[in-house]
Amino acid sequence: MGIFEWSATFYGLLVASAPIFIQATILTLKLTAAALGIGILIGLVFAMMKISTNRLFSCIADAYITVIRGTPLIVQIFWIYYGLAPVLDVPAFWAASLGLAIHNGAYIAEIFRGGIQSISRGQMEAARSLGMSYLLAMRRIILPQAFKRSIPPLGNQFIIGLKDSSLAAFVTMPELFMTAMRRAAHQPGYALEYYTIAGAYYLALVVIFSFLVRKLERRLDVDK
Amino acid sequence: MIEVRQLNKYFGDLHVLKDVDLKVAQGEVVCLIGASGSGKSTLLRCINFLERAQSGEIYIQGRLVNPGKDDLDKIRQEVGMVFQLFNLFPHKNVLENVIEAPVMVKKIPVKQATEEALALLEKVGLSDKAESYPSQLSGGQKQRVAIARALAMRPKIMLFDEPTSALDPELVGEVLAVMKQLAREGMTMIVVTHEMAFAREVANWVVYMDEGRIVEVSKPAQIFDAPREARTREFLRRVLQTNNQQSATA
Ligand SMILES: Nc1ncnc2c1ncn2[C@@H]1O[C@H](COP(=O)(O)OP(=O)(O)OP(=O)(O)O)[C@@H](O)[C@H]1O
Ligand SMILES: [Mg+2]
Numbered sequence: 001m002g003i004f005e006w007s008a009t010f011y012g013l014l015v016a017s018a019p020i021f022i023q024a025t026i027l028t029l030k031l032t033a034a035a036l037g038i039g040i041l042i043g044l045v046f047a048m049m050k051i052s053t054n055r056l057f058s059c060i061a062d063a064y065i066t067v068i069r070g071t072p073l074i075v076q077i078f079w080i081y082y083g084l085a086p087v088l089d090v091p092a093f094w095a096a097s098l099g100l101a102i103h104n105g106a107y108i109a110e111i112f113r114g115g116i117q118s119i120s121r122g123q124m125e126a127a128r129s130l131g132m133s134y135l136l137a138m139r140r141i142i143l144p145q146a147f148k149r150s151i152p153p154l155g156n157q158f159i160i161g162l163k164d165s166s167l168a169a170f171v172t173m174p175e176l177f178m179t180a181m182r183r184a185a186h187q188p189g190y191a192l193e194y195y196t197i198a199g200a201y202y203l204a205l206v207v208i209f210s211f212l213v214r215k216l217e218r219r220l221d222v223d224k
Numbered sequence: 225m226i227e228v229r230q231l232n233k234y235f236g237d238l239h240v241l242k243d244v245d246l247k248v249a250q251g252e253v254v255c256l257i258g259a260s261g262s263g264k265s266t267l268l269r270c271i272n273f274l275e276r277a278q279s280g281e282i283y284i285q286g287r288l289v290n291p292g293k294d295d296l297d298k299i300r301q302e303v304g305m306v307f308q309l310f311n312l313f314p315h316k317n318v319l320e321n322v323i324e325a326p327v328m329v330k331k332i333p334v335k336q337a338t339e340e341a342l343a344l345l346e347k348v349g350l351s352d353k354a355e356s357y358p359s360q361l362s363g364g365q366k367q368r369v370a371i372a373r374a375l376a377m378r379p380k381i382m383l384f385d386e387p388t389s390a391l392d393p394e395l396v397g398e399v400l401a402v403m404k405q406l407a408r409e410g411m412t413m414i415v416v417t418h419e420m421a422f423a424r425e426v427a428n429w430v431v432y433m434d435e436g437r438i439v440e441v442s443k444p445a446q447i448f449d450a451p452r453e454a455r456t457r458e459f460l461r462r463v464l465q466t467n468n469q470q471s472a473t474a
Contacts (some may be wrong), residue, residue: 130325130377131297131301133297134327
């Protein structure tokens with residue numbers, strides 16, 4: 001088969017499968033949004049615990065980050081899906097999202113910790129000297145600045161999280177990758193084409209997302 | 225007003241404040257001088273509990289502070305502090321810097337806090353900069369905003385830690401002018417400074433510290449013209465010499 005015919009075939013498959021892949025894309029985005037939304041909350045809490053002077057808090061945060069970064073994501077998703085979900089009757093979508101969130105949360109915690117520690121100590125001291133409590137100073141003075149500085153690495157983590165959401169396929173989520181697998185099983189002769197189509201959707205999402213992050217960075221003047 | 229008794233502070237094995245006693249009466253200006261590393265900043269930071277001393281007593285407005293039990297946030301509202309490096313909040317404009325604590329801590333309505341803030345900015349000569357961000361200001365302007373920000377909490381005492389040391393020489397005067405004005409209005413102030421002319425003019429007492437100890441507390445005329453302690457005389461001789469050299473080369 002020449003390149004021309006292959007292209008025609010690929011294009012035909014792309015168009016024909018568009019409705020189902022677009023639906024899968026929506027699920028992928030939902031999974032990613034839930035995972036990263038919860039991941040940001042987890043990251044914030046564990047970043048605060050890690051920098052806390054309370055030894056217990058910082059040890060818990062250390063242990064969490066070590067375990068999550070030291071084990072494969074797919075294992076973590078299976079922990080939630082086979083371990084937690086049946087006991088607490090969590091639907092597959094939330095089991096997958098939670099697995100992804102717990103994973104991304106550990107990385108986001110490190111991003112936030114770096115951001116917080118990059119803010120000069122004088123900021124906290126000035127806030128405290130005005131009578132602000134530690135938590136108020138964190139919320140009003142430190143975190144807004146730290147968050148701004150965290151946007152570039154956070155954008156990076158979001159891209160990783162988006163692509164990692166493909167592992168939700170292994171806990172029955174009919175997202176992009178699962179959809180490609182099913183189509184490929186259906187039409188084994190076109191496996192390569194279907195996986196390429198799934199890849200193209202991810203690529204398109206990543207490109208759009210990177211563009212939005214860059215725009216946000218410029219709007220917020222992150223370098224300053 | 226403020227009294228420090230037998231204060232001792234260690235950083236690990238380093239004994240930074242040694243049996244420090246200091247008394248500042250209402251409306252007095254005390255200037256703290258001494259070599260680098262002698263513990264001046266640490267003393268100021270202990271007075272508003274940014275650092276915790278290992279032993280000793282601190283009385284603020286006649287009340288002994290118990291740092292383990294008392295609400296230190298409440299105490300810090302009464303004790304304003306101005307830092308060498310300004311420490312303005314860069315993500316907030318000048319007005320927002322000034323009203324932040326009154327609104328968030330004292331729960332003063334934004335409108336009222338804004339009016340008070342604008343009055344303070346006028347006082348430090350920065351009415352036209354209310355909407356500017358710190359990055360758009362000169363060092364002298366930043367420090368004047370920092371003073372307004374501290375005053376917005378209506379503190380009873382102001383602590384200044386080398387407020388002009390990070391400024392270009394031509395900007396020092398505008399900050400000192402604001403501080404002189406404050407002193408005239410009767411603000412109780414403790415000022416760590418190398419500006420000997422300011423100390424001579426404004427201070428009620430000049431305190432000389434060396435290696436964590438208070439060596440001499442005298443009236444400015446006495447300490448500058450006829451210091452009682454040999455160490456004070458030696459220190460002042462060195463400082464005035466370098467000051468003269470600087471003004472000669474400037
Ligand atoms: N957080 C800290 N940890 C350990 N040592 C410290 C700390 N802060 C200050 N020191 C030490 O305590 C001593 C007194 O420091 P301090 O900053 O009070 O001196 P200073 O008189 O303000 O000096 P300068 O004129 O340079 O500002 C110094 O030896 C300093 O190195
Ligand atoms: Mg100092």
